[in-house]
Amino acid sequence: MREFLTTSWSLVMDNRFNPLRHLDLASQHYFMQVLAWMWSMVFSLSFLSIFHFHLLWFGHLLLVAGVFITVAVFSKAEATAKTQESGSELSHGSVCVWQLDREA
Structure with missing residues (x-):
């Protein structure tokens, strides 16, 4: 039964398994959004x-907006991380620079 529910879901x-997989990602999103609103009304x-x-x-609307935000x-964040140097473990905002001439 669990496998049936998982497969049905x-x-x-x-989007890798439903019939909309043949469309581009923006069209998939649009049609899934329309279907979600339709089922909400139903x-x-x-x-x-x-x-x-x-x-x-x-x-x-609040739920969908929260997901998209x-x-x-x-x-x-992922795009920013890819542009930064890969050798650093800290993000650019977390880097600590010790400037002796300003602290004296």
Whole structure:
């Protein structure tokens, strides 16, 4: 049963296995976003919570925005790390420089 659920999840949610894998990444994202909003509306209407749909919509919006902000920050950090020299274990902001002439 667990394997069935894992496989089913991958066939729908994993862009390496679902039918959208043949599209470019931006198109995959767009269609997955449209499907997510559609299913949000379907579940909202099926539970007769049309009067509370704005709360559900706002909650989904916050969740998706949080995920994208996190991905953007991680991507920026990864790109910054690649441009820095690979020999240093510390980031550029963590490097301590001792300047004797200023401290005297």
